Each structure stands twice: as structure tokens, then as C-alpha cells.
């Protein structure tokens with residue numbers, strides 16, 4: 001493949017050499033005898049300035065795709081170190097400026113969501129996607145360094161891991177009978193709508209399957225799509241999102257799980273912060289961007305993030321809600337031990353009290369799913385939620401209940417059948433060489449939102465899905 005514009009600009013590519021570049025026209029500026037066109041090929045936030053004759057401008061409108069041959073040279077002008085002196089330019093795809101929906105000026109997010117198939121052409125959306133890519137690569141690097149095995153888990157499942165009743169049920173679109181003449185004739189009896197022997201759902205989390213794999217491979221992780229029929233229309237919920245999940249054996253302290261989460265996110269932050277061009281684009285129009293960048297740099301520093309138990313968090317929230325100072329940030333919902341933290345409580349804890357990321361640990365068992373390990377108090381579970389400024393809950397994890405009897409009683413409390421088809425296999429894992437283990441799940445779009453200072457996760461995924469919204 002020929003070099004991308006990013007490679008040309010960054011690698012100290014031989015100047016004075018002849019190059020071929022493909023890209024889209026970002027802008028054209030005419031002068032008396034010559035013209036300047038900015039080309040972008042999606043590889044970086046900066047464009048490549050092409051210098052041409054006015055006679056070569058035919059069809060060069062914003063958005064047109066072109067192939068250019070020319071000399072890559074040191075620029076004599078200000079604003080760019082290198083430029084392309086064009087020998088010849090071919091328009092490969094015209095773009096009619098009268099009807100092209102992506103005009104140059106900043107476009108409102110709602111307008112871009114309505115044009116989801118074109119929005120990656122804006123500098124902002126393209127920068128978010130490149131930042132997203134850097135974060136993925138940083139995370140893979142982290143897990144490789146710690147000898148985790150990257151695994152794939154099924155998207156079709158038979159259980160609701162989180163027990164929140166937010167699953168999408170799947171059925172075949174055709175009700176035609178199975179072909180009973182072929183090699184799979186044995187399936188003929190398995191008729192729709194139950195295509196499989198039991199109801200099939202899109203996964204809400206890979207955790208239970210990861211636990212099965214961690215019982216052999218010891219350290220596993222995955223980055224996979226998760227699906228939730230979320231009713232809440234907030235800036236942090238999608239119907240389809242990606243979750244980074246890791247699970248590993250021989251861990252016995254919830255704080256050790258927190259430490260690994262913290263280390264992997266810090267690596268990602270350091271990597272994300274290094275995408276300076278993308279950050280420059282994203283900073284445009286964001287109030288307080290400098291401050292956000294500084295707080296991300298603080299978060300990436302070696303100093304450990306804050307930790308507090310749920311019980312301590314409730315005490316702090318309670319103190320605040322009764323204090324006079326609470327007027328600046330007053331709660332709609334009163335914090336109370338035994339009740340879920342509301343997003344306003346989570347924001348206050350990380351943005352006001354701690355002013356940075358905070359792990360809240362040891363929630364009441366009644367607020368959490370069946371698989372979390374019971375603490376000795378018989379009341380709380382060995383778990384955490386990681387709360388970060390502007391986003392709220394970024395990740396959640398726990399030690400898993402590896403003891404057979406406590407697991408059975410937790411399942412009974414959640415009305416789950418420990419012997420049945422759905423969870424029998426999960427209970428089985430505790431019968432054959434059970435290892436103490438733990439893990440976590442991190443909402444990948446929320447990480448992108450935090451690192452990029454983009455308010456809504458709908459902009460942090462290439463093509464978003466949320467309630468009542470599936471444009472392409």
C-alpha cells in the first residue's frame with residue numbers, strides 16, 4: 001500500500017520524492033495564478049496542502065474524492081512543514097456542493113446523528129474514531145503485557161447475566177420449516193420461533209462465559225458488543241455498546257481487581273493523551289477543555305485513585321445533603337443505605353468530593369447480581385463501581401462467589417435455578433477445581449467519552465443504536 005498522509009507527514013518521508021496520494025478535498029483556496037487545496041485521507045487530523053494551477057481545479061469541490069501525483073516537498077509557506085506540488089490530479093468521485101449535507105462549518109450533533117452514514121467525514125467524528133482505535137490498541141497492549149489470553153465469547157446466550165431484564169430476545173426472521181433432506185435433517189424438529197432448544201437472547205455481558213474460560217486459561221479478556229434494551233435515554237446509555245471484560249483466577253481481594261482496572265485505564269489514558277492532533281480538533285468549541293485535559297493527566301499519574309466503601313459513600317452523601325453548602329449541588333433523591341446510588345450521587349462523589357476517579361466498594365448484596373462474592377458480614381458483597389468525573393460509572397467488577405453453598409443461596413435469593421439448563425453449567429464450575437477469581441467490565445464508549453471530552457456516548461461509537469433509533 002502507498003503511504004497514508006499520516007505516514008507521509010510523520011515519518012520524515014523523503015522530500016523531493018514523487019508520491020501518489022488518495023483523499024477527499026477539505027477546502028480549496030484560489031489565488032491569482034495558483035491554488036491551494038487541503039486533502040485528507042482519514043489517517044490523521046491534519047490535512048495535506050496541495051499546491052496546484054488554477055487550470056487543475058475542475059471538479060475540486062469540498063468532499064470530492066481525488067487521486068493526486070506530485071512532489072512531496074518542504075513547504076515555504078507558514079502553517080505546514082510539508083506540501084504536495086501537484087503534477088496531475090484526477091477526480092474519482094464528484095461531490096455536488098449544492099446538495100452535500102456535510103458543509104464545512106461546525107454542524108450540530110443532532111444533525112450529524114440524522115446523517116449517521118456521513119458523519120465520520122467531519123473532523124470531529126473522525127478524530128473520535130481514531131482516538132477510539134488508539135484506546136483499543138493500548139488496552140490490547142496492556143493485556144498482552146500481563147499475559148492475558150484474548151478470547152471471543154458468544155453473542156447469542158440463554159441467560160441474563162445481570163438479571164436486569166434488559167435483554168433482547170432473538171428469533172429467526174423466517175418461519176419456513178428446516179430443510180429436512182440435508183445433512184442437518186436432525187434439526188427439522190427444532191421449529192421456530194424457538195430456533196434453539198431454549199429461548200435465545202443477545203448477550204448483556206460476557207462475564208459468565210469468561211468465568212468458564214478463566215477456570216482453564218486463568219487470565220482472559222474480551223472486547224465485545226453487548227446489547228441492552230435500556231429504557232433510559234441518557235448521554236451514557238446505548239442499546240448496543242462494547243464492553244472490555246477481564247476475568248482472572250487466584251485473585252482474593254477486591255482491591256486487587258481495582259488495581260488492575262486502574263492500571264489498564266491509566267495505560268489507555270497515557271496513550272489517548274498522546275493523540276495531540278485529534279485532541280486539538282476535539283478541543284474546538286468545548287468549554288473548559290484545558291481543565292478537562294489537566295484532570296485526565298492527573299488521573300493518568302501514578303498516584304492511586306481514591307477508594308471508599310459504599311457505606312462511607314452514603315455517609316458522605318448524607319452529610320452533604322443535610323449541609324447548607326448542598327445548595328450548589330442539591331440531590332433530587334435522598335441517599336439512603338440499601339438504595340442504589342443515583343447518577344447525581346455518583347457525579348457528586350467523583351466531581352465534587354474526590355475531584356477524580358473513585359472506586360466505591362462493598363455494596364449491599366441486595367443491590368447487586370447473584371454472582372458477587374458475599375463478604376464476611378453476610379450483608380455486603382466484594383465488588384466495586386468505578387466512578388469518574390463527567391461520566392459517572394465507567395466500570396464495575398467483583399470477586400465472584402466461588403464457594404458452592406454460598407452461590408446456591410445467592411441464586412435462591414434471586415430466584416435462579418442452580419440445577420437447571422440456564423445456570424447449571426455455571427454452578428458446575430464450582431464443583432471441579434474452583435479457583436478464587438474476579439473480574440470486571442468497562443463500558444468502552446464511556447471510556448472514549450471520558451478521554452475525548454465528548455459528552456454523549458452516541459458520538460463515541462461509529463454507528464450508534466439506541467431506543468427508537470436505527471438509521472442505517
Ligand code: 4AD
Pocket residue numbers: 161162204205206207228230236237238239241243245246393394395396397398439440441442443444445446457
Ligand atoms: O455494570 P455492568 O452492568 O456490569 C456487568 O455487566 C458485569 N457483568 C461486568 C463484569 O463484571 N464483567 O456493565 C459494565 C459497564 C458499566 O460500568 C458501564 O460502563 C457499561 O458497562 N454499560 C453501558 N455502556 C453503554 N450503554 C449501556 N447501556 C451500558 N450499560 C452498561
Ligand code: MG
Pocket residue numbers: 385393395396
Ligand atoms: Mg454496574
